[in-house]
Amino acid sequence: MDHRTPVVIVTGASSGIGNACATHLAKRGYKVYGTSRNPAAYTKKADEFFELIQLEVTDSASVEKAVAEILAKEGRIDALVCNAGMGIAGSVEDSSLEEIRLQLETNFLGALRCVKAVLPGMREAKSGRVILLSSIAGTMGMPFQAFYSASKFALEGMLESLRYEIRPFKVQACLIEPGDFRTGFTAARREVAAAATSPYKKYYDAAMGVQVRDENAGHDPLEVAKLVARLLEKRGLKIRYTVGPGFERFAVILKRIIPGRAFEFVYRKYYKLP
Numbered sequence: 001m002d003h004r005t006p007v008v009i010v011t012g013a014s015s016g017i018g019n020a021c022a023t024h025l026a027k028r029g030y031k032v033y034g035t036s037r038n039p040a041a042y043t044k045k046a047d048e049f050f051e052l053i054q055l056e057v058t059d060s061a062s063v064e065k066a067v068a069e070i071l072a073k074e075g076r077i078d079a080l081v082c083n084a085g086m087g088i089a090g091s092v093e094d095s096s097l098e099e100i101r102l103q104l105e106t107n108f109l110g111a112l113r114c115v116k117a118v119l120p121g122m123r124e125a126k127s128g129r130v131i132l133l134s135s136i137a138g139t140m141g142m143p144f145q146a147f148y149s150a151s152k153f154a155l156e157g158m159l160e161s162l163r164y165e166i167r168p169f170k171v172q173a174c175l176i177e178p179g180d181f182r183t184g185f186t187a188a189r190r191e192v193a194a195a196a197t198s199p200y201k202k203y204y205d206a207a208m209g210v211q212v213r214d215e216n217a218g219h220d221p222l223e224v225a226k227l228v229a230r231l232l233e234k235r236g237l238k239i240r241y242t243v244g245p246g247f248e249r250f251a252v253i254l255k256r257i258i259p260g261r262a263f264e265f266v267y268r269k270y271y272k273l274p
């Protein structure tokens with residue numbers, strides 16, 4: 001990035017990790033455009049730090065309009081932090097195709113729409129950074145969050161391919177894989193309709209009980225924001241950065257080094273599953 005004030009777009013900046021990123025980057029001197037599906041409902045004084053504009057990641061026209069608006073005002077977008085997302089919980093069998101589509105539309109295709117909208121400008125400028133918020137769930141299948149994991153695995157695969165393609169144009173991209181952070185994510189998570197009467201309910205309740213406990217004890221999202229700021233200022237980006245509670249980062253390493261069934265055993269015990 002050069003001496004001009006860098007322009008950054010942070011999707012999903014009305015809450016949690018996105019809000020922490022937008023605020024932290026604005027305080028560090030970036031020109032930040034945060035996004036929300038409903039900016040009017042946002043009650044914090046966003047305008048003290050960053051502008052909040054309307055963007056619905058499941059709607060291509062909305063994404064293109066938001067990006068065009070920033071380009072018209074600023075002439076360029078130096079970085080995209082693709083953070084907007086949500087979770088759906090329920091067993092594979094109980095999840096309807098409609099519920100599964102919404103998960104993938106939001107977390108995978110939603111991020112992809114944003115990436116596709118900013119790439120032409122970055123490619124022409126021969127400069128730019130894209131940071132995708134994956135998750136530790138993008139490195140391992142979480143019990144009863146199969147399609148949340150699938151949406152993040154999809155992001156991980158796409159990003160690995162994308163890096164080869166954008167390198168000649170001097171555009172860089174990476175993944176951030178957070179463990180648990182205290183945000184609006186837990187309250188916003190949708191339970192699939194059939195979960196309440198499911199034959200899986202006992203196991204679902206056990207595993208999700210552990211999950212929610214860990215999320216409530218999660219770290220401050222400012223930790224992710226500080227990592228994002230470092231990644232925007234660093235020379236070369238690695239493919240992925242894991243951030244969050246130590247035992248969760250350790251699980252990512254453990255999964256890589258021990259046999260698959262041994263890892264499953266540890267995870268089953270942890271999530272109180274038979």
Ligand SMILES: NC(=O)c1ccc[n+]([C@@H]2O[C@H](COP(=O)([O-])OP(=O)(O)OC[C@H]3O[C@@H](n4cnc5c(N)ncnc54)[C@H](OP(=O)(O)O)[C@@H]3O)[C@@H](O)[C@H]2O)c1
Pocket residue numbers: 011012013014015016017018035036037038055056057058083084085086106110133134135136177178179180181182183184185186188215218
């Ligand atoms: N919290 C964690 O422990 C954790 C762990 C790993 C990964 N992550 C990832 O981090 C990202 C941020 O999550 P968070 O924890 O900060 O959750 P959060 O507090 O619920 O914030 C989610 C943000 O995404 C936006 N959003 C949701 N659906 C959207 C849609 N269809 N179109 C546009 N914006 C949408 C929301 O904005 P509006 O409602 O205002 O539109 C909100 O600002 C997600 O991608 C999540 O998967 C979180």
